[in-house]
Amino acid sequence: MSWLASALLSLIHALYRLFLVFKPLFRSDTEPLPITAERSKLPQHLALAFISHPEADEEANEQYILNSVEKVVGWCRAAGIPQLSVYDRDGILARSSLELRGRLQRSSRKAEPEESPVECDIQYPLTPPPSDDAESRPLSPESAPLVPKLGVTTIHLPITPPKTKRRVGALKRRRVPPKGGDARIAPLALHILSYQSGKPAVAAAANMLLHNVRQSQSNVAPNTWPPLPTIQELNAVLEDLTVVHRRLPAEQLSLPAELGGFPPWQSRLTEIYWDCYPPTPKSRRNTPSTNENCIEEAEFRRALDEFAHAEMRLGK
Amino acid sequence: MLPQLISSSVGWIRDQAAAKAEDALISILSAGPIPQHVAFILDGNRRYARSKGIQVKQGHTDGFYTLRKMLEICIKLEVRCVSAYAFSIENFKRSPEEVTALMDLAEEKLLELCRQGDILDKYGIRLVVVGHKDMLPERVLAAAEKAENMTKDNNRAIFNLCMPYTSRDEITTAVHSVIQSRLDDDMDDTLADITADEIEAHLMTSLAGSPPLDILVRSSGVRRLSDYMLWQCSEDTQLQFTSTYWPEFGILDFMPIILDYQRKIWSQTK
Numbered sequence: 001m002s003w004l005a006s007a008l009l010s011l012i013h014a015l016y017r018l019f020l021v022f023k024p025l026f027r028s029d030t031e032p033l034p035i036t037a038e039r040s041k042l043p044q045h046l047a048l049a050f051i052s053h054p055e056a057d058e059e060a061n062e063q064y065i066l067n068s069v070e071k072v073v074g075w076c077r078a079a080g081i082p083q084l085s086v087y088d089r090d091g092i093l094a095r096s097s098l099e100l101r102g103r104l105q106r107s108s109r110k111a112e113p114e115e116s117p118v119e120c121d122i123q124y125p126l127t128p129p130p131s132d133d134a135e136s137r138p139l140s141p142e143s144a145p146l147v148p149k150l151g152v153t154t155i156h157l158p159i160t161p162p163k164t165k166r167r168v169g170a171l172k173r174r175r176v177p178p179k180g181g182d183a184r185i186a187p188l189a190l191h192i193l194s195y196q197s198g199k200p201a202v203a204a205a206a207n208m209l210l211h212n213v214r215q216s217q218s219n220v221a222p223n224t225w226p227p228l229p230t231i232q233e234l235n236a237v238l239e240d241l242t243v244v245h246r247r248l249p250a251e252q253l254s255l256p257a258e259l260g261g262f263p264p265w266q267s268r269l270t271e272i273y274w275d276c277y278p279p280t281p282k283s284r285r286n287t288p289s290t291n292e293n294c295i296e297e298a299e300f301r302r303a304l305d306e307f308a309h310a311e312m313r314l315g316k
Numbered sequence: 317m318l319p320q321l322i323s324s325s326v327g328w329i330r331d332q333a334a335a336k337a338e339d340a341l342i343s344i345l346s347a348g349p350i351p352q353h354v355a356f357i358l359d360g361n362r363r364y365a366r367s368k369g370i371q372v373k374q375g376h377t378d379g380f381y382t383l384r385k386m387l388e389i390c391i392k393l394e395v396r397c398v399s400a401y402a403f404s405i406e407n408f409k410r411s412p413e414e415v416t417a418l419m420d421l422a423e424e425k426l427l428e429l430c431r432q433g434d435i436l437d438k439y440g441i442r443l444v445v446v447g448h449k450d451m452l453p454e455r456v457l458a459a460a461e462k463a464e465n466m467t468k469d470n471n472r473a474i475f476n477l478c479m480p481y482t483s484r485d486e487i488t489t490a491v492h493s494v495i496q497s498r499l500d501d502d503m504d505d506t507l508a509d510i511t512a513d514e515i516e517a518h519l520m521t522s523l524a525g526s527p528p529l530d531i532l533v534r535s536s537g538v539r540r541l542s543d544y545m546l547w548q549c550s551e552d553t554q555l556q557f558t559s560t561y562w563p564e565f566g567i568l569d570f571m572p573i574i575l576d577y578q579r580k581i582w583s584q585t586k
């Protein structure tokens with residue numbers, strides 16, 4: 001009878017597949033609100049997790065992710081979201097942080113050309129990405145507590161070029177305020193995460209706490225229990241996030257969301273959004289820029305709309 | 317008298333037919349890959365109660381019977397481990413009346429579950445209460461310990477009843493436990509760093525022998541993890557969010573979840 005069960009299961013799967021193919025057609029295709037629309041609630045910290053297709057071309061994948069981050073940074077700044085974390089498991093973003101920085105700098109200049117008119121042709125060298133504060137070490141290994149390696153690179157936008165030495169006779173530069181106050185684009189802290197920022201970071205925090213406990217143990221009398229690390233110490237090291245999840249490639253029939261190693265500690269109260277429907281022909285026609293090389297703006301706007309409607313009860 | 321007899325006979329026939337159909341569906345689904353560990357966030361009991369115009373307490377009771385029903389379905393499908401988020405540490409913030417009602421329900425149902433012939437005994441399920449147990453009232457803790465002791469030799473499946481639980485508390489406890497074991501080990505004077513795998517091995521679900529989490533299901537339409545199994549579901553776990561309130565969740569809601577899992581496994585083996 002197992003052959004009968006297998007045959008019936010295949011039939012059920014065939015019907016389910018048809019259902020998944022036609023389901024998007026029955027979705028009410030209400031246009032999501034514009035990015036800058038007034039919403040009852042906006043995430044203060046939005047996260048974008050890229051879950052790559054394992055068979056996708058590596059370079060195409062990289063460009064897709066970088067293009068998407070560039071777009072999402074602009075959208076977040078337009079919406080007034082002050083923090084954005086971007087994640088990919090394999091560390092593509094972490095390795096490409098310099099290139100990403102350059103792109104964001106160029107995008108920023110295009111968006112706000114009046115911001116800093118340059119009256120001479122001094123070329124500012126690209127500033128290296130800010131070093132991860134967690135990489136610092138005390139001068140003496142016996143002294144201050146260690147700071148854990150959290151595997152996070154942060155870029156603050158707008159990116160301010162470094163001051164250079166003024167050449168003799170060079171003009172003193174004045175920053176000209178942008179014209180039209182309502183066109184200002186908000187600043188943004190962009191955090192670049194990889195798998196190392198998740199479970200390995202919790203392990204790093206544990207090592208920090210073990211070191212601290214051992215240090216303090218040397219200062220207490222024998223037979224005294226060592227002070228155990230508290231939950232507040234872990235909280236102080238790691239922060240909450242909101243997640244938008246993009247799955248590649250779009251032609252795949254919808255599958256449930258998976259977090260792909262996204263930092264677990266931060267997901268506690270995170271509203272999880274993923275676009276489980278591939279873009280319909282109608283939605284592609286309605287979208288001004290149907291760019292297949294990056295995330296679609298409509299998905300971002302839908303995520304903000306859903307977040308605005310989410311009800312947080314916090315256990316009550 | 318006769319109409320009542322006919323009505324109850326029709327009802328009995330309908331229930332028998334539904335049970336047979338359910339068993340048939342379970343047999344068909346079992347012909348494909350089955351997840352080893354499924355976790356449920358039992359959300360929506362209160363909204364369900366409000367929608368039906370019944371008391372919240374009844375909503376929670378109906379939710380318990382749904383949990384029991386789903387546990388049975390999972391066991392018949394040969395799911396090796398079922399976890400359920402029954403009570404969060406944060407839920408202590410609810411009104412004292414509701415918390416008391418929930419603790420009363422927990423005590424009553426824990427004792428009911430470990431009765432001879434009941435579901436744990438019938439299917440050889442080992443009950444493990446996962447969470448910050450010292451926050452439970454004495455009577456509930458006693459019932460939990462009784463249920464755990466009575467089922468400790470069962471080995472067909474594991475039922476993790478998470479109460480009161482938060483994932484951050486579980487992770488912190490695991491970190492504490494690893495650190496304490498390093499401190500206790502006098503020979504270990506440095507040097508090997510604590511790893512993520514070591515922390516994972518000290519999680520309460522790991523200590524109970526739970527396999528890796530394959531699917532996490534949350535009912536009632538909410539798309540959050542709410543501090544449940546954050547570590548366990550961060551990799552290779554399908555997240556399923558269904559709009560059905562938990563007391564109304566059944567095999568027809570569960571079927572597409574199993575089908576999605578099977579699609580994933582088959583796509584990985586191509």
